[in-house]
């Protein structure tokens with residue numbers, strides 16, 4: 001479609017250049033949005049033809065090409081109607097009677113989807129601490145010994161506990177056991193980490209978050225270098241029907257054009273906030289992979305470029321303090337989701353389905369691109385309100 005496939009282009013450049021229409025006289029610089037559910041077609045359509053928009057539509061293609069290039073894949077991404085659409089399709093790669101090993105602090109809907117699979121089709125689900133490489137490796141070997149080709153689900157950093165997995169080591173162990181690695185790369189973004197180049201077989205994204213970046217789109221994507229897996233995921237998309245609308249695909253690509261700037265700024269803000277909160281008298285605990293005292297700081301530094309824009313904190317006032325803090329904010333948005341230009345936070349345990357190992361008073365902060373001085377001032381004021389509950 002375009003001549004921006006030059007592999008020597010750097011990732012930040014690719015976010016701007018990939019997925020453009022051909023460089024021809026009179027061509028638009030942005031791809032068009034095509035609103036048509038069906039296509040003029042006769043005879044027997046071969047794989048690549050546009051026939052019906054649930055099977056494929058040209059409005060998806062520029063985003064799929066850009067995301068594929070950005071993740072370092074030889075094949076385009078497959079966009080889905082949501083992150084969970086992509087995750088459900090990826091979980092369908094687990095064979096009936098198979099086993100999936102999954103972080104206990106995965107995105108909670110991914111865990112629920114895996115558990116549903118277990119209830120329906122006797123898939124075995126083993127929940128692990130993904131940062132504990134020895135334990136995960138042992139779980140993979142035990143699974144192979146039971147006769148499975150294990151599927152290892154990796155989220156790194158995890159949501160919301162920010163545990164960092166040793167992706168290359170876990171991929172090597174899983175492949176040695178004849179298994180498959182699927183990585184949710186939503187938190188890191190392709191600019192922070194490229195799981196396919198670290199050994200993962202499939203990557204999934206909630207495009208809703210950083211890639212689209214403006215809290216106005218629900219969208220997902222799955223990626224793989226493997227033709228066979230690509231075809232199976234495409235089939236799951238066509239049959240499952242979790243397909244993207246044309247406007248969402250277009251908006252996501254538009255949002256992705258500024259990904260590098262947004263990630264750079266929000267990471268800078270997150271690092272400054274983590275540093276400020278680390279010694280704050282009204283903060284009981286703060287976690288950020290970029291802090292030297294994060295348990296997997298070295299691993300994150302080796303595997304990622306940048307430490308992301310999510311951090312967690314526990315105020316001194318406990319659950320009541322965390323709730324009061326949330327209500328006292330004037331700039332930070334109390335809201336779920338993450339990865340938008342605006343800073344937001346939430347107490348994760350307000351969801352009954354959140355893992356019980358997540359502390360009750362833990363606040364997950366998604367740091368945006370505002371002036372960090374304003375973010376700090378707002379948070380400091382709210383921390384003082386939370387502190388009234390300490391004691």
Ligand SMILES: *Cc1c(COP(=O)(O)O)cnc(C)c1O
Nearest residue numbers: 082083084107159186206208219
């Ligand atoms: C939000 C999220 C998802 C789910 O994506 P949707 O677009 O909401 O369906 C999956 N994984 C992670 C890590 C997420 O943050």
